[in-house]
Amino acid sequence: xxxxxKLNGQAASLDLDPRTTLLDALRENLGLKGSKxxxxxxxxxxxxVLVNGRRINACLSLAVTHEGDEITTIExxxxxxxxxxxxxxxxxxxxxxxxxxxxxxxxxxxxxLQEAADxxxxxxxxxxxxDTVLTDAEIRERMSGNLCRCSAYPQILAAIRSxxxxx
Amino acid sequence: MxxxxxxxxxxxxxxxxxxxxAPGARFLAGGTNLVDLMKLQIEQPTHLVDVSRLPLGxxxxxxxGGLRLGATTTNSQVAADAKVRxxxxxxxxxxxxxxxxxxxxxxxxxxxxxxxTRCAYFYDTTKPCNKREPGAGCxxxxxxxxxxxxxxxxxxxxxxxxxxxxxxxSALDARVEIAGPNGQARAIPLDDLHRLPGExxxxxxxxxxxxxxxxxxxxxxxxxxQIYRKARERASYAFAIGSVxxxxxxxxxxxxxxxxxxxxxxxxxxxxGASPAEAxxxxxxxxxxxxxxxxxxxxxxxxxxxxLTTTGAGDGQ
Numbered sequence: 001x002x003x004x005x006k007l008n009g010q011a012a013s014l015d016l017d018p019r020t021t022l023l024d025a026l027r028e029n030l031g032l033k034g035s036k037x038x039x040x041x042x043x044x045x046x047x048x049v050l051v052n053g054r055r056i057n058a059c060l061s062l063a064v065t066h067e068g069d070e071i072t073t074i075e076x077x078x079x080x081x082x083x084x085x086x087x088x089x090x091x092x093x094x095x096x097x098x099x100x101x102x103x104x105x106x107x108x109x110x111x112x113l114q115e116a117a118d119x120x121x122x123x124x125x126x127x128x129x130x131d132t133v134l135t136d137a138e139i140r141e142r143m144s145g146n147l148c149r150c151s152a153y154p155q156i157l158a159a160i161r162s163x164x165x166x167x
Numbered sequence: 168m169x170x171x172x173x174x175x176x177x178x179x180x181x182x183x184x185x186x187x188x189a190p191g192a193r194f195l196a197g198g199t200n201l202v203d204l205m206k207l208q209i210e211q212p213t214h215l216v217d218v219s220r221l222p223l224g225x226x227x228x229x230x231x232g233g234l235r236l237g238a239t240t241t242n243s244q245v246a247a248d249a250k251v252r253x254x255x256x257x258x259x260x261x262x263x264x265x266x267x268x269x270x271x272x273x274x275x276x277x278x279x280x281x282x283x284t285r286c287a288y289f290y291d292t293t294k295p296c297n298k299r300e301p302g303a304g305c306x307x308x309x310x311x312x313x314x315x316x317x318x319x320x321x322x323x324x325x326x327x328x329x330x331x332x333x334x335x336x337s338a339l340d341a342r343v344e345i346a347g348p349n350g351q352a353r354a355i356p357l358d359d360l361h362r363l364p365g366e367x368x369x370x371x372x373x374x375x376x377x378x379x380x381x382x383x384x385x386x387x388x389x390x391x392x393q394i395y396r397k398a399r400e401r402a403s404y405a406f407a408i409g410s411v412x413x414x415x416x417x418x419x420x421x422x423x424x425x426x427x428x429x430x431x432x433x434x435x436x437x438x439x440g441a442s443p444a445e446a447x448x449x450x451x452x453x454x455x456x457x458x459x460x461x462x463x464x465x466x467x468x469x470x471x472x473x474x475l476t477t478t479g480a481g482d483g484q
Contacts, residue, residue: 001173018173018215021202041203042270054243054272060202061273064173065195065217112268120247123263123403128252144403145267 005069007032008076016063023047023058026073034074034103038147045146048104048111049073055111057145074103077110086110089163090156097150105146109160112142116164134164168205175217179346179381182218187348187377189214194379196239197273199266200282207290209299210283219275223381226250232387235344238277238380242266242332245276255385257393257412261335264397267404277380279332280343280360284371284425286326287312297323298369308457314408317454317463318424324368325457327422328361329406334421335395337429338412342384348377354384361426368425389415392478397421398470409466411474418446418475420467423454433471443475444468 004013007030014029023040026032026049038046040059047058050072077084083091086109096102116132124141125132132138139160140153148156172189176182186192191213195201198219204210223237226248234255236245245251246262266274286307288294294306307315307325315325341357360372374380397410410421416437418430433450441449447468454464474480 018171019168040206042199042267045267045269048269055269056273057199057269060199060270062173062195062198062202062215065175065198065219067175108269111272115243115247115268118247120243121252121259121263123260125263128256128259129249141403142268145269 001064003064003067005066005071007071008073014063018062018064020063021059022049022051022061022063022066022071025063026058026071032073032075035107036100036103038101038104043147044101044104045108046101046104048108048146050107050111053111053114055108072107072110074107077106084110086113086159086163089159093155093159093162095152095155095159096148097152101146101148101150105143105148105156108143108146109163112139112160113164115142134161136161139164169208169211169213171205171213171215173215173217175220177221179221179223179379180350182216182221183346183348183377183379185214185216186379189216192216194218196275196278197241198278199270199274200278204283207292209290209292218379229384233385236276236383236385238382239275242271242274242276242279243268245332246271254388255335255339255393255414257395257414258332258335258339258385260395261331261397261410261412264395264407264410265331276332276383279330280336280357280380280383281372281374282330284326284328284361284364284368286315289326297364298326298371301367301369311459313459313462314406314422315457315460316424317456317460317467318420318428319363320425320455320457321364321366321368323366324364324425326364326368326425328371328424328426329422330427331395331397331407331410331421333357333361333427334410334419335393335412335414336383336385337419337427338393338414338417339388340386340414340417342386343380344382344384345374345378346381347375347379352381357383357427358429364425371425389417391415391480394474394478396470396474398466409463409470411467411471413474413478413480416480418450418471418480420450420471423463423467430471433475437475437480443472443480446475447471
């Protein structure tokens with residue numbers, strides 16, 4: 001089935017078996033191996049990409065449903081040699097060990113910071129009608145969909161705090 | 168995944184016609200539950216009708232002073248909506264306590280309601296399950312798994328409905344708007360959407376074949392405070408082992424039954440002047456734990472009483 005979307009700013013057209021997930025299309029059909037397959041069931045967040053600016057699990061989404069969407073993967077965040085501020089913050093804060101979860105963590109952070117900028121609340125937001133303040137508790141709650149088996153969470157938290165302009 | 172064909176309708180009428188024309192068709196919205204189960208071949212639709220782009224993604228005021236949540240509004244969209252946050256805080260809290268940010272961005276209002284009622288053995292295809300294969304038996308009964316039903320279970324199934332959102336909607340007296348393949352439309356209380364398992368636990372809702380949820384309608388918010396509280400085995404991104412929604416004098420419990428459990432005995436006790444603890448005791452009197460899930464009796468009694476105390480629902484409202 002023919003499917004077209006915009007991937008990291010470039011047009012992409014594919015002829016796919018409808019069973020192909022967005023994650024498999026990115027990795028196997030388009031050769032972008034940055035998005036990782038961890039659990040393949042939406043439990044670990046390693047496959048997180050941005051679709052029309054919002055973070056989703058690429059493993060649970062069929063590629064054919066993304067006709068016309070704008071998809072951003074870890075490969076599309078940097079501007080040439082200039083790293084995205086979240087990428088730079090992860091490097092600066094040493095926010096990884098093995099690195100397998102890192103592309104998902106970074107894409108999820110970019111999406112999460114936009115959600116916070118849009119004023120979205122989280123479960124640990126005391127006042128649902130107040131402005132969003134990204135405390136450590138807020139960052140932890142909002143990032144709970146991304147697991148790190150190496151448990152680099154303190155550094156990931158520091159990186160997000162830094163990238164979010166809250167440190 | 169088993170092979171399937173795929174279509175993307177332009178409107179509700181076309182979606183209903185496409186589903187009616189293809190036996191074995193399923194509606195696909197966010198897909199966070201359906202696609203997952205298709206990978207495991209627990210769900211094997213032969214045709215997918217992608218309803219995710221139907222014009223059902225709006226949150227609108229109703230003439231009665233409530234809100235109509237379109238079927239394909241995302242969980243994130245509803246939880247972030249200023250009107251929902253101001254007037255239905257229990258619903259915003261319930262949604263935000265469910266799943267992860269990524270999943271909430273994809274999951275929809277109707278899809279959340281229609282996710283499968285399930286337990287760990289439902290996913291274990293090496294074990295019998297009356298939901299996967301009617302008549303096969305239930306491995307959860309007597310199995311090593313505690314997050315099972317204490318209300319309304321049967322000898323065929325003890326699974327629970329995992330939604331947080333639906334528990335708050337139940338306490339808020341939400342109604343579900345449904346469209347059918349022959350042009351018919353109807354609306355039912357949310358409490359009538361999901362079934363208890365009985366001898367047919369593979370039939371989880373009262374939807375007729377080919378019917379589609381088009382919206383959830385919230386009546387005007389009730390007088391009195393609202394709250395949603397969830398107990399679980401880790402602080403975030405885990406299913407409830409028990410949850411409570413209170414809205415005014417209405418109470419619903421989650422993770423205790425095959426459906427969001429409206430605690431009508433507790434509500435009646437409250438209306439009769441009972442204390443929070445007495446009201447929960449009245450509800451829990453009909454609970455039937457199975458040995459593995461006995462802990463839910465005290466958990467729900469205490470969680471419920473705490474929510475009723477916090478909201479003041481036991482103060483004669």
